[in-house]
Amino acid sequence: MVNISVTALLEQMTLDEKIAQLMQITPNFLTDNKADLTGPMEWMGLTEENVANVGSVLSSVGAGKVIELQKNYMANNRLGIPLLFMADIIHGYRTIFPVTLAIGCSWDMELAERSAAIAAKESAVAGIHVTFAPMVDLVRDPRWGRVMESTGEDPYLNSEFARAFVRGFQGENLSSDTDRLAACVKHFAAYGAAEGGRDYNTVNMSERQLRESYLPAYKAALEEGCEMVMTAFNVVDGVPATGNKWLMRKLLREEWGFEGMLISDWGAVHEMIPHGAAEGGEQAARKAIQAGVDMEMMSSCYVNNLKQLVESGEIDEALIDESVLRVLLLKEKLGLFENPYRGADEQREKEVILCDEHRRAAREIAAKSSVLLKNEQVLPLHPGQRIALIGPFAQSGDILGPWSIWGSREEAVQLFEGISEKTAPARISVAQGCNIETGTEEQLAEALQAAQSAEVIVLALGERSEMSGEAGSRADIRLPQVQLDLIARLKQFGKPIAVVLFNGRPLDLHGVIDQADAVLEAWYPGTEGGGAIADVLFGDVNPSGRLTMSFPHSVGQIPVYYNNYNTGRPLKAENADQRYVSKYLDIPNAPLLPFGYGLSYTTFTYGKAKLSADVLQPGGQLTVTVEVANDGKRAGEEVVQLYMRDLVGEVVRPLKELKAFEKISLKPGEGKSVTFTLQEERLRYYHSDLSYESDAGDFQVFVGPNSRDVETLAFRLLK
Structure with missing residues (x-):
């Protein structure tokens, strides 16, 4: 084993070589066809020397290609410093799992960890060293397309998933386990709070709100050992995150003690210029390096300006050394000096x-991520029924989601294929009905004909994958009108309708949930989606998913989320007819479907919850116990949820906060006692002076199957 001293290596590097290590480019810059690169090289101001010493390559996948690129690069690098290969492996490499928001709806950390481990294994053998995941941005606005990359609107639940994904990607030892990847948590910080749900838009919030709601999941990922952090496109307190010295130096480095590598998002260093925070590339480079950004992704402010900033004395070369050392240390941890072709x-x-094992895992996770939103005794289907399968997703491979860039729609199991596994094809009539946003009379006629001879109609509806994801913001989050019209026409037959939704965000479901007899939220379920959803539709899998984002009653409510604050004039049942309270005149305040909501093919009954005491003493603990029974005819899984409220705080506290949950499996007639433990630490929050502590006083505890349908208990904290 070669023992590489990265400090000694750093001492041998020229300033130009150091600066080049702080740049990430796409693989086309490293090809032999220089003629194809004249434009990009000139546009970015790069020289062949810059490229020969660059630190990392973005989005080059495939073992043969990566090995060839690394071999050619190493042959021309003076000091033999290997490249880092990074890529967006978000919810699968070639075996695509459900989108992250769907995985969140499983409330299952073991499944989340397994999905990340499989994604790591597939991409590592294809030559990747680092994944730009997990994305742990807290989201409250479904207009923002990137909600599909998050696990939802709750800081605690997001933190638990952040830990699970990091464990899955990185394993226990990156140095020895070449089937794992270094994880890069993103986007630091608060990218999910973009105003108006418009991607790349401004974020504006207090530091207290930032710490309380938006930072916990990033911190959890780092506590789990996440190797890298990616900066966000947005501003934090008016300063672009990529040049935000307080955010990166004071909070991330000093307060949290993060010693790993910090990379900008694509072009984010240069984007400080249109933000109005830098006059040009030189000032952008200075601000980013002073903020502690180690690597610049796909812009060239560093390579074009850092050398003259050092030579003019505006920055100390020690800043460059600090960042280069972090890059080299990650390469050493990954074992790249010993084996540049790692994995x-x-x-x-x-x-x-x-492989079959990975496909089976993808099918299981997709089934457990789907959420049954409505069911009036239509589901599960029976193999003997005559089924009309109608809609633009009936035979579509566009079920992988927008960040499945290495997956193949041709390899995806379509819904028709999945249903055909369950019943004779002769019992299935298939019709497209319409396209995603348009339709023809011929398509409609074919759908009506298919429905006439059916006993039950399965409608496969949703969004094209490009309608969500990055830059996929939408102001109108209903299904396209042509799909709503299709539902209305089919409703006239008076036959049971089960809608299956393929989408990347919570939707305004009016025109769907009020017309259909059953609604199954499948999200973008991934490579094995068709088989997994058929498993749920036919009852081979009992749906157990629970929403991790509220579904709005109307886009006019947004942002709508369960852990909101009360007002001085709260709406209550007893004052609902009054005008001067906090309410809408035309829609309810509450979401259409609450956080934590989801149905099953069986029924769960909750006994009366019990507190072990009505006072929490200093240094003590309380237990909350509830009996849950399956009184239906099928085995099923229930997510028992515990929320709390601090009734009087130094600052206003949320009406509910998720503090614990347990997913239990019960056979028909079986019951289980679920116990949660509460300690004073769980009651702490950020005060107006940013101190983190609890207050003596009265608290409420809520136990139930979702954030709305709960039993309320009370206790008092003594200090």
Whole structure:
């Protein structure tokens, strides 16, 4: 084993070589066809020397390609410093799992960790070293397309998933386990709070709100050992995150003690210029390096300006050394100095990627991520029924989601294929009915004909994957009108209708949930989506998913989320007819479907919850116990949820906060006692002076199957 001293290596590097290590480019810059690069090289102001010493390559995948690029690069690098290969492996490499928001709805950390481990294994054998995941941005606005990358609107639940994904990607030892990847948590910080749900838009909030709601999941990922952090596109307190010295130096480095590598998002250093926070590339580079950004992704402010900033004395070369050392240390931890081709293996790539084991896992996770939103005794389906499968997603491979860039729609199991596993094809009539946003009379006629001879109609509706994801913001989050019209026309037959939704965000479901007899939220379920959803539709899997984002009653409510504050004039049942309270005149205050909501094919009954005491003493603890029974005819899983409220705080406290949950499996007639433990630490919050502590006083505890349908208990905290 070669023992590389990165400090000694750093001492041998020229200033130009150091600066080049702080840049990430796409693989086309490293190809032999220089003619194709004349434009990009000139536009970015790069020289061949810059490229020969660059630190990292973005989005080059495939073992053969990566090995060739690394080999050619190493042959021309003076000091033999290997490249870092990074890519967006968000919810799968070639075996695509459900989008992250869907995985969140499983409330299952073991499944989340397994999905990340499989994604790591497939991409590592294809030559990748680092994934730009997990994205842990807290989101409260479904207009923002990137909600599909998050696990939802709750800081505690997001933190638990952040930990699970990091464990899955990185394993226990990155140095020895070449089937794992270094994880990069993103986007630091508060990218999910973009105003108006418009991507790349301004974020504006207090530091207290930032700490209380938006920072916990990033911190949890770092506590789990996440190796990298990516900056956000947005401003934090008026300063672009990529040049925000308080955010990166004081909070991330000093307060949290993060010693790993910090990378900008694509072009984010240069984007300080249109933000109006830098006059040009030189000032942008100075602000970013002073803020502690180690690597610049796909803009060239560093390579074009850092050298003259050092030579003019505006920045100390020690800042450059600090960042280069972090880059080299990550390369050393990954074992790249010993084996620059870490994990990449063309033969093993063929065996591992999209193997049966991975497909089975994808199918299981997709089934457990789907959420049953409505069911008036239509589901599960029976194999003997005549089924009309209608809609633009009936035979579509566009079920992977917008961040499945290495997946294949051709390899995805379509819904028709999945249903065909469950019943004779002769019992299925298939019709498209319409396209996603348009339709023809011929399509409609075909759908009506298919419905006439059916006993039950399965409508496969939703959004094209490009309608969500990055830059996928939408002001109108209803299904396109042509799909709503299709539901209305089919409703006239008077036959049971089960809608299956394929989408990347919570939707305004008017025109769907009021017309259909059953609604199954499938999200973008991934490679095995068709089979997984058929498993749920036919009852081979009992749906157990629970929403991790509220579904709005109307886009006019947004942002709408369960852990909101009360007002001085709160709406209550007894004052609902009064005007001068906090309410809408035309819609309810409450969301259409609350956080934590989801149905099952069986029924769960909650006994009366019990507190072990009505006073929490200093240094003591309370227990909350509730009996849950399955009084239906099918085995099923229930997510028992515990929320709390601090009735009087130094600052206003949320009406409810998720503090604990347990997912339990019960056979028909079986019951279980679920116990949660509460300690004073769980009651702390950020005060107006940013101290983090609890207050003596009265608290409420809520126990139930979701954030709305709960039993209320009370206790008092003594200090």
